Amino acid sequence: MLKLFIGIGIPYIAVIGLLPWVASVDRHLLGVPFIYLWIFMWFVLTSLCLSLIHISEPTRLGMI
Numbered sequence: 001m002l003k004l005f006i007g008i009g010i011p012y013i014a015v016i017g018l019l020p021w022v023a024s025v026d027r028h029l030l031g032v033p034f035i036y037l038w039i040f041m042w043f044v045l046t047s048l049c050l051s052l053i054h055i056s057e058p059t060r061l062g063m064i
Contacts, residue, residue: 007053011046015039 025034
């Protein structure tokens with residue numbers, strides 16, 4: 001259950017749950033609004049979370 005939370009729950013909470021807070025931030029980083037950077041960052045971090053789950057259970061996926 002923890003692995004499911006890491007792989008799906010954390011990215012879901014970060015993108016959907018924190019979106020109202022992120023939308024209220026009026027900062028620009030490198031000329032890009034913070035909300036766009038937040039969403040793009042979570043594309044990458046979601047891939048990393050799912051990679052962690054994939055690496056942690058090689059036998060369930062038929063790799064060994």
